[in-house]
Amino acid sequence: MRRKAAAAEERGSLPAGPLAAVLAVALVAALTAAVAWGSTSIAPGEVWSVVWRRLSGEAPRPGTDDLIIWQLRVPRALLAALVGAGLGVVGTAVQALVRNPLADPYLLGISNGASLGAVAAIVLGLGAGGALGLGLSGAAFAGALATFALVWAVARRGGGFAPLRLVLAGVAIGQFLSGFTSYLVLQAGDEQQTHSVLFWLMGSLSGATWELLAVPAVAVPVALLWLQARARGLNALLMGDETAAGLGIDVTRLRRELFTVTSVLTGVLVAVSGAIAFVALMVPHACRLVVGGDHRRLLPVSALFGALLLVVVDIVCRTAMDTQELPVGVVTSLLGAPALLYLLDRRLGSGS
Amino acid sequence: MRIEIEDLSVAYAGRTVVAGAHLVAAEGEITGLVGPNGSGKSTLLRTVYRHLKPTAGRVLLAGTDLRQMTALQSARHVAALPQERGSDFELTVREVVAMGRTPYKRAFAGEDGADRDIVAQALTDVGMAEQAGRRFTALSGGERQRVLLARAFAQKPDILVLDEPTNHLDIRHQVDLLALLRAQRRTTLVSLHDLNAAASVCDRLHVLHGGAVVASGTPREVLTPALMAEVFGVRAAVVDHPLTGDPLIAFDHRTPADEAPTAVPMESPTQG
Numbered sequence: 001m002r003r004k005a006a007a008a009e010e011r012g013s014l015p016a017g018p019l020a021a022v023l024a025v026a027l028v029a030a031l032t033a034a035v036a037w038g039s040t041s042i043a044p045g046e047v048w049s050v051v052w053r054r055l056s057g058e059a060p061r062p063g064t065d066d067l068i069i070w071q072l073r074v075p076r077a078l079l080a081a082l083v084g085a086g087l088g089v090v091g092t093a094v095q096a097l098v099r100n101p102l103a104d105p106y107l108l109g110i111s112n113g114a115s116l117g118a119v120a121a122i123v124l125g126l127g128a129g130g131a132l133g134l135g136l137s138g139a140a141f142a143g144a145l146a147t148f149a150l151v152w153a154v155a156r157r158g159g160g161f162a163p164l165r166l167v168l169a170g171v172a173i174g175q176f177l178s179g180f181t182s183y184l185v186l187q188a189g190d191e192q193q194t195h196s197v198l199f200w201l202m203g204s205l206s207g208a209t210w211e212l213l214a215v216p217a218v219a220v221p222v223a224l225l226w227l228q229a230r231a232r233g234l235n236a237l238l239m240g241d242e243t244a245a246g247l248g249i250d251v252t253r254l255r256r257e258l259f260t261v262t263s264v265l266t267g268v269l270v271a272v273s274g275a276i277a278f279v280a281l282m283v284p285h286a287c288r289l290v291v292g293g294d295h296r297r298l299l300p301v302s303a304l305f306g307a308l309l310l311v312v313v314d315i316v317c318r319t320a321m322d323t324q325e326l327p328v329g330v331v332t333s334l335l336g337a338p339a340l341l342y343l344l345d346r347r348l349g350s351g352s
Numbered sequence: 353m354r355i356e357i358e359d360l361s362v363a364y365a366g367r368t369v370v371a372g373a374h375l376v377a378a379e380g381e382i383t384g385l386v387g388p389n390g391s392g393k394s395t396l397l398r399t400v401y402r403h404l405k406p407t408a409g410r411v412l413l414a415g416t417d418l419r420q421m422t423a424l425q426s427a428r429h430v431a432a433l434p435q436e437r438g439s440d441f442e443l444t445v446r447e448v449v450a451m452g453r454t455p456y457k458r459a460f461a462g463e464d465g466a467d468r469d470i471v472a473q474a475l476t477d478v479g480m481a482e483q484a485g486r487r488f489t490a491l492s493g494g495e496r497q498r499v500l501l502a503r504a505f506a507q508k509p510d511i512l513v514l515d516e517p518t519n520h521l522d523i524r525h526q527v528d529l530l531a532l533l534r535a536q537r538r539t540t541l542v543s544l545h546d547l548n549a550a551a552s553v554c555d556r557l558h559v560l561h562g563g564a565v566v567a568s569g570t571p572r573e574v575l576t577p578a579l580m581a582e583v584f585g586v587r588a589a590v591v592d593h594p595l596t597g598d599p600l601i602a603f604d605h606r607t608p609a610d611e612a613p614t615a616v617p618m619e620s621p622t623q624g
Binding site: 095096099100101228229230232233235236238239240241242243245246247248249250251288289292293294296 | 398401402403422423424425426427428430431432434435436437438439440441442443444447448451452454455457459460462507513
């Protein structure tokens with residue numbers, strides 16, 4: 001009995017290297033499946049041959065398969081992977097920033113600002129021409145940046161961002177902005193507008209195009225590398241600001257930079273996919289239970305697992321119902337909440 | 353390595369908490385900081401491990417002003433054990449101790465064999481080698497404090513700075529921790545609430561009162577009935593400890609100094 005309890009305390013820590021390799025292989029398989037499956041099924045071999053032709057610069061074989069694969073499904077699968085990876089990374093970083101393993105980047109109000117920007121664009125018709133293209137994303141990103149500036153102004157004190165102050169400022173400003181968003185939704189002119197607003201608010205990858213991929217394709221890897229370089233500083237923050245200072249970390253500067261990087265990345269992600277719930281909260285938490293809290297392992301594993309999770313979820317969203325597509329945020333909530341409860345229960349049960 | 357604090361003033365949350373403090377912690381000695389709540393002990397220590405910046409005066413490490421070093425450089429000389437206990441992020445004991453290597457590591461660098469040896473030695477020094485794979489938050493208070501001390505050892509410091517290291521520990525764990533500190537014979541600057549613990553473990557004491565050092569010397573020179581009345585506002589007799597021979601302060605827990613029927617003589621405390 002005692003030995004069992006002791007064994008439970010010794011974290012079931014899988015070595016991170018092999019785990020990352022397994023996740024990477026699973027991600028490639030999931031991406032292939034995501035492109036192959038759908039209303040028109042395409043053989044996995046055909047998927048890769050089309051991708052290969054495109055990448056090697058050969059003339060694409062004319063036909064609908066090429067169109068479906070290259071113009072519709074590949075960008076969408078890659079967007080799912082990028083957004084999932086980004087959410088995993090940004091969740092990990094925000095949890096260290098506010099020193100709470102159950103924090104969520106949306107807690108800091110950035111996503112509410114992005115949503116307000118996007119909904120304003122849809123309802124008020126700003127940038128109406130490409131309302132579902134870059135105009136919408138641009139409005140969302142502008143909303144995110146404006147909110148970031150507002151939360152920064154309120155939360156800063158002596159240049160630093162105390163965790164509680166940051167969370168309170170973020171929550172208050174976020175609620176304030178979502179009040180505006182709700183008002184705008186009520187003002188929406190017709191059912192079609194309301195529908196597209198709701199779909200966007202719940203998070204969706206249906207707007208994926210090659211153009212839309214460009215910004216997250218740069219932002220997610222850059223943010224991951226930036227954070228990885230500061231992984232020891234993030235570890236030290238977990239123990240407390242004074243401990244981190246004693247280890248030679250400039251805590252004020254690290255917090256300021258972390259808040260900026262996580263806000264910009266959150267803004268980018270929400271701008272291209274809406275506020276997808278739960279992934280940024282659950283992915284780092286689940287990964288922490290498997291590989292532990294050291295950010296040098298946690299950041300890359302969270303990125304890979306986030307990417308895998310969102311690619312799989314998007315397959316479910318596209319194929320679960322015959323007549324319509326499910327918003328991806330609905331499925332992440334339905335899957336994520338019970339999974340998180342299970343993980344928490346297992347951990348609290350192991351006597352912490 | 354010797355540490356000198358010269359005319360140090362520090363403001364915290366807009367209030368001057370340390371005002372013109374002077375003290376020296378000598379090489380290889382345990383130097384104690386005592387004083388009532390709010391006397392500036394923690395604030396002074398936070399300045400030494402660079403969580404706070406001085407508003408005036410300076411901290412010298414072996415004659416070099418702390419502010420002439422980068423934060424990483426001074427973290428290779430000074431290791432701190434603040435009053436923080438960490439939060440639940442699934443870190444193992446070994447991972448917490450390995451954080452002590454942070455000041456020596458570049459971005460992206462992993463731990464090499466030398467780091468692992470240092471971490472293992474630090475864990476052995478505090479008697480926690482067997483617990484290396486356990487979750488930090490699953491430990492008892494006494495075990496956690498020993499792990500945090502090992503984290504400070506892993507920093508390979510010349511000077512240890514400890515803020516109330518025995519807080520919240522039961523008496524046996526207090527004795528274990530203080531015995532460990534004495535056995536290490538490192539240059540140590542430690543704040544302690546418990547004056548009897550300070551009297552038996554410290555080589556020299558500095559008494560802080562209102563942000564300034566009002567008395568310095570050996571525990572026997574400093575801890576007098578007059579100082580107890582003036583600085584702490586309590587009545588006390590100082591006797592020899594029957595077991596150790598250290599000064600033992602016997603407090604009157606019934607009546608504060610200013611309400612006592614026969615006032616304690618108010619000599620000025622020994623200056624050293």
